[in-house]
Amino acid sequence: MNPLAVIGRTTLGFFAEAGRLGLFAGHAVYSIFVPPFYFRLLLRQLISVGYFSLPVVGLTAVFTGAVLAQQIYIGTGRFNAESTVPTIVVFGITRELGPVLAGLMVAGRVSAAMAAELGTMRVTEQIDALITLATNPFNYLIVPRVLAATLMMPLLVLVSDVIGVMGGYLVSTQVLGFNEGTYLQNTVDFLEASDVISGLIKAAVFGFVLSIMGCYHGFKSGGGAQGVGRATTNAVVSASILILATNYVMTSVIFTS
Amino acid sequence: MDTPKLSLRQVSKKFGSTVVLDGLDLDIAAGESFVVIGGSGTGKSVMLKCVLGIIQPDSGAILVDGEDITHLKGRDRQAVLRRFGMLFQGSALFDSLPVWHNVAFGLISAQGMNRRDAKAIAIETLAKVGLGEKVGELAPSELSGGMQKRAALARAIATSPEIIFFDEPTTGLDPIMADVIDRLIVERVRDLGATALSITHDMASARTIADRIGMLYQGKIIWSGPVSEIDRSGNDYVDQFINGKADGPISMDVKVS
Structure with missing residues (x-):
């Protein structure tokens, strides 16, 4: 086997896949603005993505805030700066850990579900049936999912921010001996609106990314049950990697400009 | 000719x-x-x-x-x-919708008919293929293979295709x-x-x-x-x-x- 041919084939395959994904995402965005609009389906997806993700996002946030407070307390204790714990907790949660961890958890839950559902529809010819019933599958299947994830992720992250800070507050005041009033004062004093807003912007982008990956892999699925399984795995893995990559890019753009 | x-x-x-x-x-x-x-x-x-x-x-x-x-x-x-109307090999009924909505899908989604009128036509069409009104309220997964085929036939003819x-x-x-x-x-x-x-x-x-x-x-x-x-x-x-x-x-x- 010629190694150069393998590298060439892999590279071409990567760019071809990236191109297909780009076209799919572009088609999805275009379809958002083109009727018909399926508000009933959008509402169902808003509930599925938003309301039913609350437990997993909330639990992730409370434990992350708690462990963050403990680690910062130990770290800052080495140079007698324990008083910065509230500031660093709220800073870390709102800017990075809230959106990223919520994005990863929702990717695991929602991207997988979207890929599995659409993949099953694909292999059982339900998507073909939609087309023969003169219904655009992008309007009917993709737009409600992408819109719901993009709209609900900022709300989920807002909840995650509050719960995460609360996790840090509980550990700091109940275990580490911080004064409750002082902790809250330090949390609020050094928090800026841009810290929260940047996290919410990230969350909306992550919502778009994770839903597109779920829909793309499900929609293009083939090869029976095995193909649906592969689509589900690919959706979660690619959504997670893209969330981390876009997080770096957005952090660079938002916080260095 | x-x-x-x-x-x-x-x-x-x-x-x-x-x-x-x-x-x-x-x-x-x-x-x-x-x-x-x-x-x-x-x-x-x-x-x-x-x-x-x-x-x-x-x-x-x-x-x-x-x-x-x-x-x-x-x-x-x-x-x-x-x-056009189409009866798929595997029936391709939408498993997220009750049988009557599957039959009425083309009327509601593609022709914009209100749900009440479309449901009445769906029930009428189901009767033409030997399926009762109660079957219309079931999920496709609750039907036998033969009943699924008949429901799919009802969906194919519900819009009176040429x-x-x-x-x-x-x-x-x-x-x-x-x-x-x-x-x-x-x-x-x-x-x-x-x-x-x-x-x-x-x-x-x-x-x-x-x-x-x-x-x-x-x-x-x-x-x-x-x-x-x-x-x-x-x-x-x-x-x-x-x-x-x-x-x-x-x-x-x-x-x-």
């Missing part, structure tokens, strides 16, 4: 190096029931999907009432698809249920005055449904004629197929030990 309701002119389709349709020509008159027979993997389903625009043919033309629909996209394609496709309508059914489905197809198509194109490898089904039969082999219709002439076609390929003989001009790549 009157303009055929549906015509395929020199339609070709390849997947990689595999030629599936090779300059296929076919004319079906208005109100006629044409059945295409042929072995598994001979391109029967691909032919239907090319007509419906789910697969784009590499070359050739597809005409409905003399109008070229081969390259139609978007709303123009949807306008044409409203004139042209109806039946993809292996009796596959997976016992002989009695297969005959029930065949008779329902004949009755409902006659009621609507629709043009029907069916694909099957079930000769009993073909003899019941068809006015004319054509045999697809190596991407072409190699014989076509009235159903009454199939037993004296004078074509060795047709004779081998309808008599189900292993020996003959159609060779299977199977090694029998």
Whole structure:
């Protein structure tokens, strides 16, 4: 086997896949603005993505805030700066850990579900049936999912921010001996609106990314049950990697400009 | 001669190096029931999907009432698809919707009919295929294979289409249920005055449904004629197929030990 041919084939395959994904995402965005609009389906997806993700996002946030407070307390204790714990907790949660961890958890839950559902529809010819019933599958299947994830992720992250800070507050005041009033004062004093807003912007982008990956892999699925399984795995893995990559890019753009 | 309701002119389709349709020509008159027979993997389903625009043919033309629909996209394609009905091999009922909504789907989604009126038509159509009102409230997964086929038939005819496709309508059914489905197809198509194109490898089904039969082999219709002439076609390929003989001009790549 010629190694150069393998590298060439892999590279071409990567760019071809990236191109297909780009076209799919572009088609999805275009379809958002083109009727018909399926508000009933959008509402169902808003509930599925938003309301039913609350437990997993909330639990992730409370434990992350708690462990963050403990680690910062130990770290800052080495140079007698324990008083910065509230500031660093709220800073870390709102800017990075809230959106990223919520994005990863929702990717695991929602991207997988979207890929599995659409993949099953694909292999059982339900998507073909939609087309023969003169219904655009992008309007009917993709737009409600992408819109719901993009709209609900900022709300989920807002909840995650509050719960995460609360996790840090509980550990700091109940275990580490911080004064409750002082902790809250330090949390609020050094928090800026841009810290929260940047996290919410990230969350909306992550919502778009994770839903597109779920829909793309499900929609293009083939090869029976095995193909649906592969689509589900690919959706979660690619959504997670893209969330981390876009997080770096957005952090660079938002916080260095 | 009157303009055929549906015509395929020199339609070709390849997947990689595999030629599936090779300059296929076919004319079906208005109100006629044409059945295409042929072995598994001979391109029967691909032919239907090319007509419906789910697969784009590499070359050739597809005409409905003399109008070229081969390259139609978007709303123009949807306008044409409203004139079609399709019964899928695996029924392809939407498992997230109750049976009545599956049947009413084309009326609600594609024609914009309100749900109450569409449901009334769906219940009426279900009755025409021998399914009661209570069945309409069930999920597709709660139905037997035969009931799913009948529900799918109801969905295919609910919008009163001009042209109806039946993809292996009796596959997976016992002989009695297969005959029930065949008779329902004949009755409902006659009621609507629709043009029907069916694909099957079930000769009993073909003899019941068809006015004319054509045999697809190596991407072409190699014989076509009235159903009454199939037993004296004078074509060795047709004779081998309808008599189900292993020996003959159609060779299977199977090694029998």
